[in-house]
Amino acid sequence: MKTSIMAALWVLAFIAALLIAARLVSRQRFILRGHYAQVFARMIVVSLVGLGLQADKASAEFRSVSPGGERGRADPTTEADNARQAREPDPADPVPYRGHVLQRMIQAWCDAFAPAYYVEVPDAPLPRHLTGPASDWLTVAAKALEGRASEEELNQVRSGAQRIFAIPPVVNRMILADLDRLQGRAAPTPDVQQLLVTLDQLEQRTAFNHWLIAYLWRKTAEVEAADLAEAEHLEPLYQRLAHHARITDALTRARSTQGVILVGPRAWMSKAGPSVDFRLTWISLARAFEEAWLTASPGTWYRHGMTGFTLAEGSAPVELIRLGEGKRIEPGERLALGRLDLLDTAAPARLEHPWLGTLELEARRRYTVWHLPGLVRSPEAQAKLDEAIEKALTGDEPATLELEQAIGLTHQAINAVLEDRESAEQPGAAKLRLILSNFQMTPKLPTVERVEAVRQKAHQEPSEEAD
Numbered sequence: 118m119k120t121s122i123m124a125a126l127w128v129l130a131f132i133a134a135l136l137i138a139a140r141l142v143s144r145q146r147f148i149l150r151g152h153y154a155q156v157f158a159r160m161i162v163v164s165l166v167g168l169g170l171q172a173d174k175a176s177a178e179f180r181s182v183s184p185g186g187e188r189g190r191a192d193p194t195t196e197a198d199n200a201r202q203a204r205e206p207d208p209a210d211p212v213p214y215r216g217h218v219l220q221r222m223i224q225a226w227c228d229a230f231a232p233a234y235y236v237e238v239p240d241a242p243l244p245r246h247l248t249g250p251a252s253d254w255l256t257v258a259a260k261a262l263e264g265r266a267s268e269e270e271l272n273q274v275r276s277g278a279q280r281i282f283a284i285p286p287v288v289n290r291m292i293l294a295d296l297d298r299l300q301g302r303a304a305p306t307p308d309v310q311q312l313l314v315t316l317d318q319l320e321q322r323t324a325f326n327h328w329l330i331a332y333l334w335r336k337t338a339e340v341e342a343a344d345l346a347e348a349e350h351l352e353p354l355y356q357r358l359a360h361h362a363r364i365t366d367a368l369t370r371a372r373s374t375q376g377v378i379l380v381g382p383r384a385w386m387s388k389a390g391p392s393v394d395f396r397l398t399w400i401s402l403a404r405a406f407e408e409a410w411l412t413a414s415p416g417t418w419y420r421h422g423m424t425g426f427t428l429a430e431g432s433a434p435v436e437l438i439r440l441g442e443g444k445r446i447e448p449g450e451r452l453a454l455g456r457l458d459l460l461d462t463a464a465p466a467r468l469e470h471p472w473l474g475t476l477e478l479e480a481r482r483r484y485t486v487w488h489l490p491g492l493v494r495s496p497e498a499q500a501k502l503d504e505a506i507e508k509a510l511t512g513d514e515p516a517t518l519e520l521e522q523a524i525g526l527t528h529q530a531i532n533a534v535l536e537d538r539e540s541a542e543q544p545g546a547a548k549l550r551l552i553l554s555n556f557q558m559t560p561k562l563p564t565v566e567r568v569e570a571v572r573q574k575a576h577q578e579p580s581e582e583a584d
Contacts, residue, residue: 126160130164131164134161137161137165212406213360213364213410214406219403220400220403222323223371223399223402226283226325226368229249229323230324230326231369232248233372233399233402250281250283251284252326254274258274259328262295262299264299274293282322283322283323284324285318287311287314287318288324291315291332306336309354312336313357316358325364325368326365327416330358331558331559332559333354333358335558337355351483355459356441358457359415359440359457362415363410365416366409366413367409367410367413368409370409371408374405375398375405418457421555422455422524422555422556423453423454423525424489424522424523425522426453426454426470426476427449427452428446428469429466429469430448432466432467432468433463433464434446434463434466435461435466437452439459443461454489455486456556458485460478460483461484462478462480462484463480464480465479465480472519472522472523473493473501473523474498475495476489492526505519506520506527506530509549510544511545512545517548520552531553
């Protein structure tokens with residue numbers, strides 16, 4: 118008799134699951150109300166799982182409401198929310214993600230970089246800072262690139278990224294190649310097209326992180342001021358980097374609106390999936406992201422590291438490209454070149470800097486801030502630059518301010534001076550390092566030439582002491 122009752126319950130549960138599945142597939146809401154035993158509700162859930170349905174792929178909410186428990190509690194979503202989530206993304210919509218796609222993206226990002234919840238453990242204090250495994254790995258990787266990592270941390274960098282989904286293998290290979298350069302071994306350098314592919318993989322894995330943006334941007338320092346046709350991929354790369362930075366800024370601001378969310382240690386024991394409160398967390402974060410996106414910006418990319426010029430009278434016009442849009446600069450007009458800006462020339466042009474004088478631009482070239490230091494060629498400008506660096510190392514404030522305001526022209530000289538051990542110990546060296554960190558945001562990436570120079574200097578010092 119008991120076996121017959123259980124078989125009948127399974128048949129009824131399967132029929133109920135078919136009805137629910139039909140409504141879920143047609144994107145209609147379904148709420149099961151009434152008095153049901155827990156075993157029957159679980160039978161329905163098991164049948165839905167057997168049919169291959171998952172809660173995160175449906176646009177409607179399903180939950181069992183009993184008179185003594187959930188009755189009278191508001192649904193986590195409204196009809197308007199479900200209708201909005203069911204729409205296909207509109208390319209003209211400024212929000213890059215929406216609906217359940219946005220909720221899943223935020224959940225994946227929080228799990229990797231900034232967890233939105235904390236599993237409550239009895240008698241365990243809450244951590245002061247919540248960071249995900251991807252953030253922890255990137256912190257160690259940055260130390261390794263600066264040459265401050267221990268052998269254990271180096272092994273963590275070499276093996277840790279393989280276990281973190283948010284870090285694509287191509288990023289891991291880039292960082293390992295830079296570590297090889299630090300040890301004097303030759304390694305391949307990615308081109309702009311490969312950096313675009315890397316950015317695609319980062320966005321597919323929701324790896325939105327300001328350090329990764331700066332790391333990819335630093336890779337473009339090795340791209341020469343080539344012909345316009347050869348440097349055509351720089352424009353979409355810089356535009357994508359700015360968009361990536363804006364998403365990261367919006368995610369960070371949305372996450373800051375939520376406090377530490379406690380989740381019980383048995384939160385996932387129910388076959389019905391996470392609780393309503395837990396789902397409300399991601400709905401709330403998604404709405405906070407949509408609000409933050411309206412006022413989000415690429416962060417400090419267009420606040421720090423800007424260098425001002427005036428296009429000289431009688432010079433040919435130039436085009437300033439920012440965020441994918443070009444602006445024609447006529448002679449006599451001022452322009453500010455940022456770290457994600459491009460400057461195109463159709464004919465030879467001249468830029469006037471108020472401190473370092475005239476800079477000559479070649480025809481049919483695409484310039485970035487990485488190419489500006491090479492334009493300081495006159496002996497007078499070089500003498501001014503050397504004198505300002507010497508004064509800044511002694512702690513002179515006006516000289517430090519001049520170097521910071523012309524950071525696009527001076528960053529290469531400052532880097533070269535700080536590599537010298539004696540200069541790095543001067544009183545004003547800390548301020549110069551701070552200026553560089555605001556500009557380049559990551560340590561100077563190693564090149565074969567830089568490693569060879571360091572090794573030669575290390576070999577010369579013992580021989581000089583022996584003499």
